[in-house]
Amino acid sequence: MKSIKINPIVSKFTRTNSNRITIKINNTGEVLLTAPKYASIYEINKLIEDKFDWISKKKEYILSKQIPKKKFINGEKFLYLGKECELKIIPANKNAIQYFDNNFLLSENCIEYAEQYFIALYKNLAWNYLANKTVELAKKYNFNVTNIKINSAKTKWGSCSSKNGIIYSWNLIMAPSEVIDYVIVHELCHTIHKNHSKDFWELVSQITPKYKEYILFLKNNGHLFNI
Ligand SMILES: [Zn+2]
Known part of the structure; x- marks a missing residue:
């Protein structure tokens, strides 16, 4: 049989x-x-x-939706603030990796651990940009934030705790600045409304009238914000 x-x-x-x-x-x-x-x-x-x-x-x-695995070779493109920046492999340098003038510079003796170096650099860039921008927008629109952190969350771009501490995923730094601003505003509005109520969205739309466009952008492109 x-x-x-x-x-x-x-x-x-x-x-x-x-x-x-x-x-x-x-x-x-x-x-x-x-x-x-x-x-x-x-x-x-x-x-x-x-x-x-x-x-x-x-x-x-x-x-x-799959993105090809990065090869860490000369000329390969990596996203930063919505721009495609080129990777340049440079002669052995004291800095393993740097972001300079729209390029990522990777020291040739660090290629083996390129992925880890990239993630560490992205976390740094994310922290600098997101912390500054959050403080700036909080001041402008009168929000109180207690703490700002960066993590490696894959499913959430940001979150706001009951004590108004905000956490962002480092991957967000790959998005265009206006999209990042929306995520920051979204989390800042959670310092007032701890939910996604009508009042919450009303507040978001007062500051970011085009917020629906940015939500859609993240839905369609978020999978690209990774290495
Ligand atoms: Zn939310």
Whole structure:
């Protein structure tokens, strides 16, 4: 008898104690399927067939959002404040990496750890820019901020604590300045409204009338703000 195989669109198949079949697509586009111990392959394949369009579309969408892994070679482009800046590999220098005049300069003896050096530099650039800009906007619009920090959050551009401390993801520094200003204003407005109520958005729109445009921009381009 010919054995029945699971549909090849599935990359990873696991049996679980749960009593339902679940299909997930991870951020590298792999289709992960879990099924109860008693579910037959026939039954599983039937479900895949029913959901085939949804699975294919979602997989295609995720793959279209993938950005190629950086190679850290001469001429490669890296984003800073919405601009594409060129990487230049320079002869061994006491500074592993620097940002200068729209270029990133990486010392040739530091290429092996280029990714870590880049992230450290981006965090520094983010801290300088975002802290200054937050203080400036807080002063201009009368907000009180207690603390400003930078982290590596992948799903949030910023957050504001109950004590009005603001945290930004360093990746935000890759966005254009007007988009960054919107995120800063968004977090500053959370020092007044600890929610996303009508009053909150009203306050955001008073300061940043085009805020919806920036939200959409982040939704469509946020995946590019990484290395
Ligand atoms: Zn918010």
